[in-house]
Amino acid sequence: MTTGEKYVTAAYLVLLGAVLLYVALIAMKLSRIERELDELARLARERAGG
């Protein structure tokens, strides 16, 4: 691999890294939303039961 190719690869890896980082952030957000939904579902069930 020449130096030029190395720099090209690095630049494209930056994009890949950014997209993967975004996936991680969305995953975190999703798990938080899931947690909150669980809690809300539990509250709603209690409300319906009692």
Added chain:
Amino acid sequence: MSTSLRNNGAVLLSLLAAALLVAGFALAFFWAPEAQDDPAFRIFYLHVPVALTAYACFGWGGWKALRLLWTRDERYDLESYVAIHMGVIFGLLALVTGSVWARYTWGVWWTWDERQLVLFLVLFLFYSAYFMLRFSTPAGPRRARTSAVYALFGVALIPVSFLAIRLAERYIHPVVLTRDPKIENEMLASFGVCLAGMLTLAGALYLVELAGKRADARLSELRELVA
């Protein structure tokens, strides 16, 4: 129902972005001819689409801001904010990829000679201040309108700053070197596919982020109803 339709848009755009980006990068690497004088020229197919996509996001955010001021419909506030958020992310990517290119071509990580890079730095400062403005103002219609006005200023600032950076070169460096690589048809076609891919990627990310933010808002609404 409307929510699920919007999310279908995100799915469609993601698939399209994946296809276009894979095709575009493949064309750029295996079909488009090598530039003789610049072995790192293939960063062009990444850097320039990313930069143009950032402008498109800022423009889209400005358009949503205009719609907000026009109709006073609050949903445009979130749309404008998310679009600018995407613009800043793509702007940062443009700065990093441009920096890598500069490192290879000129041997430095930063050069004030590259107009586009300087412009992105100015815009990055400007839109970072946009976030500061949003985070330090109490939420409500006034914040929505203030942010919208600032976003519109950004749209006006882009051409003005571009002109300013061109003018600044004249007194800093009287000699302007323009290196104009000959663009061939294969290059142009590959570039077009990459640009379309990057724009759809931004569109998909925009819709995903918007759906997430809306889900958050609905959740806190529900929480108030149930608790």
Added chain:
Amino acid sequence: MTAYLSDVAALARKDLLVELRSRDTVPAMLLFVVGALVVFHFALAEDSSRLASAGMLWIALLFTAQLALVRAFVAERDEAVIDGLLLAPCDRSAIWLGKAISVAAFLALAEAVALPAFALFYEPVTWELIAGVALANIGIAAVGTLLGAMAAAAHTRELLLPLLFLPLAIPLVVGGVGATLAEDPSRYLAFLGLYDLIFAILSWASFEYVVTE
């Protein structure tokens, strides 16, 4: 039209009168700009060029302007003057224009001290420099007044204003330094005029959205 102009005149006069009575802002600006020019002598290397000193002058003017902009909405916010102004039967943009005129007047006073001080300490002042300062003055007052109103609604007011203002002030610095140094200053003066035109119209049209609840 005449009613609009007399509203603007009344609003500008109000700010100038308040300043004349309290003398809060302008003396601080004068002291700051002279102090900045003195500090720059020590910041610049012994043999630095006239190019550097011209740049320093523009930085001093820019930061002095921020003092006026931060102060411009203090009474409006703390004494709730802005609520009264918004209730007044005048166009909202007249409030912006009156405020911008008073800010420009304060700035002109600061520059009337800064330019002779610059001529005394560093380089002679040219007509191009004076024209550039006058044009930049309009741009600073126009944009800065709007941003000041924006920042007044935030809870980090004084902190926020420079962040909002500096990226928008970069073209003004380019035009100003170019007008001071370049071979063909007319190009830079025209650029400053263009900036003033674009951002004055934008600020004039959008002020109402920023101040109303």
